[in-house]
Amino acid sequence: MSANAHGHTTAAWTGVGVSFVGFCVAAYGMVVPTPIIVVIGLVVAAAGAVVGKAMSAAGFGKKPDAHAVAAAKETAGTSVSA
Numbered sequence: 001m002s003a004n005a006h007g008h009t010t011a012a013w014t015g016v017g018v019s020f021v022g023f024c025v026a027a028y029g030m031v032v033p034t035p036i037i038v039v040i041g042l043v044v045a046a047a048g049a050v051v052g053k054a055m056s057a058a059g060f061g062k063k064p065d066a067h068a069v070a071a072a073k074e075t076a077g078t079s080v081s082a
Contacts, residue, residue, distance in 0.1 A: 009056070009061050010055060011052050012061070014060075015055070019045045019048030021044060026044075
């Protein structure tokens with residue numbers, strides 16, 4: 001997987017970082033029995049996915065590979081007979 005730079009983008013690192021902080025807050029809320037802190041942590045953790053997707057849409061995600069795009073266009077134009 002490391003050959004295709006899976007997850008090595010600003011969007012991926014930011015999304016994971018925000019989710020990690022949210023899970024840490026939720027874990028703290030479980031140790032110190034405070035349900036509202038658990039809920040806040042889980043909301044922040046879910047927001048990490050939204051932040052990562054938004055950053056990817058803004059151009060901070062993985063750029064499409066030119067060869068893969070050309071291959072996809074070529075494959076879409078041909079029909080396979082069985």
